[in-house]
Amino acid sequence: MQISNQSGSLVRSREIETVRLEIDPRDPDSSQSKAAIRKAARIIREGGTVAFPTETVYGLGANALDAAAVRKIFEAKRRPSYDPLIVHIADRAQLNRVVEAVPPAALLLIEKFWPGPLTLLMPRHPGVPAIVSAGLPRVGVRMPSHPIAHRLIEAAGVPIAAPSANLFRHTSPTQATFVLEDLDGRIDAVLDAGEATLGLESTVIDICESPAVLYRPGMVSREQIEEVLGPVAEYHPDPPGVAASEDEADSTPRPAPGVGMKHYAPRARLILTGLRDISQLVHDLGEQGERVGLMQPEGYFSKAARVDAVYRWGKWSDPAELAQRLYAGLRQLDRAHVTVILCPMPGAGGVGTAIRDRLMKAAQPDLPE
Ligand code: TXA
Ligand code: MG
Numbered sequence: 001m002q003i004s005n006q007s008g009s010l011v012r013s014r015e016i017e018t019v020r021l022e023i024d025p026r027d028p029d030s031s032q033s034k035a036a037i038r039k040a041a042r043i044i045r046e047g048g049t050v051a052f053p054t055e056t057v058y059g060l061g062a063n064a065l066d067a068a069a070v071r072k073i074f075e076a077k078r079r080p081s082y083d084p085l086i087v088h089i090a091d092r093a094q095l096n097r098v099v100e101a102v103p104p105a106a107l108l109l110i111e112k113f114w115p116g117p118l119t120l121l122m123p124r125h126p127g128v129p130a131i132v133s134a135g136l137p138r139v140g141v142r143m144p145s146h147p148i149a150h151r152l153i154e155a156a157g158v159p160i161a162a163p164s165a166n167l168f169r170h171t172s173p174t175q176a177t178f179v180l181e182d183l184d185g186r187i188d189a190v191l192d193a194g195e196a197t198l199g200l201e202s203t204v205i206d207i208c209e210s211p212a213v214l215y216r217p218g219m220v221s222r223e224q225i226e227e228v229l230g231p232v233a234e235y236h237p238d239p240p241g242v243a244a245s246e247d248e249a250d251s252t253p254r255p256a257p258g259v260g261m262k263h264y265a266p267r268a269r270l271i272l273t274g275l276r277d278i279s280q281l282v283h284d285l286g287e288q289g290e291r292v293g294l295m296q297p298e299g300y301f302s303k304a305a306r307v308d309a310v311y312r313w314g315k316w317s318d319p320a321e322l323a324q325r326l327y328a329g330l331r332q333l334d335r336a337h338v339t340v341i342l343c344p345m346p347g348a349g350g351v352g353t354a355i356r357d358r359l360m361k362a363a364q365p366d367l368p369e
Pocket of ligand 1 (some may be wrong): 083084086119121133136138202216
């Protein structure tokens with residue numbers, strides 16, 4: 001719907017005024033930062049929604065113990081109710097409010113990787129509303145290491161349920177501006193503390209199974225986890241076509257919702273390729289009249305003449321840098337209105353496995369309506 005504002009120009013009507021609360025990430029204890037965190041914490045306590053930075057990506061948070069507040073997250077993101085949320089905690093006392101028991105294997109991982117980008121699936125405490133984990137008996141929990149996330153959860157005094165702060169299926173946001181691109185007018189506030197430091201989401205692992213089951217590779221690598229636990233299993237989703245359609249899925253909880261579906265996707269069609277094939281593809285796509293965007297590793301393809309937009313991705317030999325800059329690149333190329341994004345696939349292993357996972361999900365075709 002469009003309405004006129006006071007100056008007579010047409011503006012899009014918005015349901016909510018989204019407040020941007022700015023914080024200097026280098027000075028989280030300044031009085032301005034403290035005031036911003038206090039305000040955000042109050043919104044959370046009062047049942048509202050706040051996007052906030054974590055070390056991985058920005059999350060869209062609400063009080064995890066308040067079903068009505070959590071429902072607002074699903075609505076704002078247009079996220080189907082079958083896709084469970086991760087609960088973010090600041091300390092061990094909060095862990096006991098969200099899980100019924102902590103398996104011994106979980107303690108080993110907690111000791112080693114918390115606070116940090118590791119989400120553990122554990123038995124959901126009855127005090128956590130079922131909506132948080134999409135009705136599943138296990139809830140995902142993580143303790144973020146980002147100082148602002150930590151201060152926010154502490155100040156709110158409640159665990160915070162938070163998925164990535166993007167519209168469902170879209171590229172995760174690593175900056176407040178990207179959050180607003182998707183959610184301005186749909187959430188109460190965004191705490192803007194600059195860029196997420198790691199840039200790619202947490203690792204998700206079900207620690208109640210033996211061996212533990214890795215649902216999503218992430219910033220803690222499988223190799224690092226196996227150093228602590230020994231071998232872990234990898235979850236494999238149903239092959240494409242067997243996965244439930246969106247309609248069907250709304251009422252059907254699945255063992256690993258979100259795995260194997262289109263996700264993290266830019267608006268443009270994403271084509272994954274090897275480094276060697278890029279020049280030919282750029283040529284062919286140009287011939288077909290496509291507007292081509294390129295995720296360009298440093299030192300490669302500096303003369304790819306037919307490319308319409310380039311994102312200088314980072315050093316090919318530095319997967320951590322590629323991870324940190326991946327989502328910003330996809331969003332930047334979308335802003336340049338390309339029709340196709342060409343992206344070389346980094347090698348597997350360590351963080352490279354997580355980058356490949358996101359790219360493969362982002363490149364999946366849209367499901368038929
Ligand atoms: O780094 C991160 O994990 C970020 C920041 C904000 O913490 N959060 C994030 O949340 O990426 P989200 O909701 O965008 O992705 C979480 C993934 C989803 O694919 C979800 O299906 C899966 O974890 N997940 C969460 N709880 C689960 C559960 N109980 N069982 C199975 N999968 C679960
Ligand atoms: Mg997400």
